[in-house]
Amino acid sequence: MPVSWADVGQRWKLKLTQVDWYLFFGLMFLLFVLLGLSMAALKLNLVVNDADALPIESVVIKGTREKTTDEEIQAALRDLMRRSFFSADVNQVQAALEALPWVYQASVRREWPAKLKVYLVEQQAVAHWNGDAWLNIHGEVFDAPAEDSVGPLPFLAGPEGQSQIVLTTFRQLGELLDINGLNLNSLSLSPRHAWHASLDNGIMLELGREDKMARVQRFINVYPTLVKQPKPVATVDLRYDTGLAVGWENAQKESH
Incomplete structure (x- = not known):
């Protein structure tokens, strides 16, 4: 039985309609995924930078100290300790400690969940x-x-x-x-x-x-x-x- 051009056009129209819906739902799904990832990243960033959400609870100082007092160390780190555990820059902590007059070298590392470990070497x-x-x-x-x-x-x-x-x-x-x-x-x-x-x-x-x-x-x-x-x-x-x-x-x- 011969197929008319009208039947062919109708079939192609039906296929294009199906493709458009598939494409639409696919794009919508991708959009929701990207939106969810963005919101999760934003929330994670807020938590990381929120000192109240994840504060630094303690700083452990090791090394032999004779001339550098606890009060000097606390004063040097006061502003830096207001940051969260993840946003605290260990290089800035190190620089602040090495700026103390009798400190020769300081090494700083994070220790989970909310502690900074510091090793001090004093000037000789x-x-x-x-x-x-x-x-x-x-x-x-x-x-x-x-x-x-x-x-x-x-x-x-x-x-x-x-x-x-x-x-x-x-x-x-x-x-x-x-x-x-x-x-x-x-x-x-x-x-x-x-x-x-x-x-x-x-x-x-x-x-x-x-x-x-x-x-x-x-x-x-x-x-x-x-x-x-x-x-x-x-x-x-x-x-x-x-x-x-x-x-x-x-x-x-x-x-x-």
């Missing part, structure tokens, strides 16, 4: 630097208030950026003097790179720019002779290729 001062600053064991300069728990330390001085060189030189000269029964009390490097040292017995050493170790050894060699003199030694100028010049304490007082 080995010398005074340029009067009111400090040097740590790495020769790095840091500023911190005076601390009673820090024992007597040597006094070092020098131009900016020379702290490590000065500390290294102090250790080298100090070791040489120590094995010979003498103690180095202070060392300074002038802007013209000349070295000046003083011993704990009050003797000042002028070492100049070069051959510091050799010049100190020259002083050590003549020291037994110097202390036998009737007048106390005030200064020893070692800035000579051979020999030295001695300044006597009484002579300096008389000149004043």
